[in-house]
Amino acid sequence: MQQFEGQPVSELVAIRRDKLAELRQGGADPFAVTTYGVTHHSAQILQDFENLEDSEVRIAGRLMSKRGMGKVLFCDLSDRDGKIQLFIKQDVVGEADYSVIKKYDIGDIVGAEGTVFKTKTGEVSVRAAKVTLLAKSMLPLPEKFHGLTDTDLRYRQRYLDLIVNPDVKKTFVTRSRIITAIRAFLDARGYLEVDTPMLGTIAGGAAARPFITHHNTLDMDMYLRIATELHLKRLIVGGMEKVYEMGRIFRNEGMSIKHNPEFTTIELYEAFTDYNGMMNLTEQLIASVARDVLGTMKIAYQGEEIDLTPPWRRITMTEAVKLYAGIDFDTLTTDEQALAAVKAAGLSPDAKMSRGELLNFCFEARVEEKLVQPTFILDYPVEVSPLTKKKPDAPELTERFELFITARELANAYSELNDPFDQRERFMRQMLLREKGDEEANMIDEDFLTALEYGMPPCGGLGIGIDRLVMLLTDSYSIRDVLLFPTMKPLDK
């Protein structure tokens, strides 16, 4: 191990430090460069070669490979859009410059000006007249052929992943386009995008454990939001009629290939419609985003063909459990009957579960995994839906649906409960659960109840997990593959 200013560094690093010192001594400190006027990007030159042949261009990017041929040097320069080959000839750049350029390392940030041409083998390239080092790379990049495969390192050092694994950049470009397409879809339908607090004294709107933080001046604990629901419904009370918020929420729960502690959702609320309206909107939204971004509504996810062409299958939870689990809840009228039937089917429910909780339990245990093609599951039990209107003809159920694709929950929507008395009772029931130790039960939000007392129009609400939608549309295996910087345990602990 070599030493550098007292620090041990690998031979590869020591060589680069020597090169930097040499450049600085020659008055060419690469880190002193401030600007470089770029005229073209790689993709543009490759696509528009017909028109650009023989014209002058200035390009810049990262040096990804070098193929020296004596007095000629071929390099691949990687920029925002991809790669383009640089052709550097001693005759053209001059002997002095050529010997400097030959010492550039893979990973260096380089600018080049020259003319567009095609090599003997037909590759569109830039014949460099002048090459400038814009920043020195002091660390060796991962291997050029295999790239960086260690998933842990890829997530921890995403910049390296982006440099050496081109498909990664593609996923995040697609993510950005999906989000843009969602906004365009909603904005075109008269929705208003709003921002509501991430920091509050009540974490409501979902069943989840929150992150707790502390405000120093007020000297009080606060929560990071676990949903945007209760604030957005206040805006419906306020008369905004169609609102949405796309943003980060935080849940202090387990991590898995489908769960990250912070993730992005979109919630939208529309006055004077119900969950049927939300179902139509969901179908239209996801199908049109797929069409706009991917150019098709037939996609592949992990080898499975998924057809997003509307209309999608709609089936009630009771029907689905009958169909897939063979338990007919229509014939089970009491909690005891339901418990016995569920146990007889070979499941192990908690003995304290009510009929509605047992229906939901059977659905999660036996049905979810079978819902590969887009499927709306309708009419959830009231016990698991504390913010949802009851079905007028079946008060043990609610006007709620969840959307499943590839056996995963992608969206959750309902006819919003606007009866302040009923809402208070539901909160009270949640409070009892909380007192019994259920840390995920909803907290009572008095101001939200006050808002409902002023009157909220009938209203449909919808939430979509953006990360899961991006996973679906980019064929990503893990949620970590659609988050640039997924939550990671620190290395030094």
Next chain:
RNA sequence: GGGCCAUUAGCUCAGUUGGCAGAGCACUUGACUUUUAAUCAAGGUGUCCCGCGUUCGAAUCGCGGAUGGCUCACCA
């Protein structure tokens, strides 16, 4: 939290029965004026994840630990 697997050069990975620590890429030097993972010649890669133990001798065997992956559980 349980089970299984992995950790060796900057990166990707071999490493036999316990017997000198290896390859490719990258790097250095040299040759080469149209290469495509360029080629050819020569050269050095190192806390074998950490600790303890067994042994004449440990990357290899045992025990404990760390980190990660997969999986089950948990988690709308």
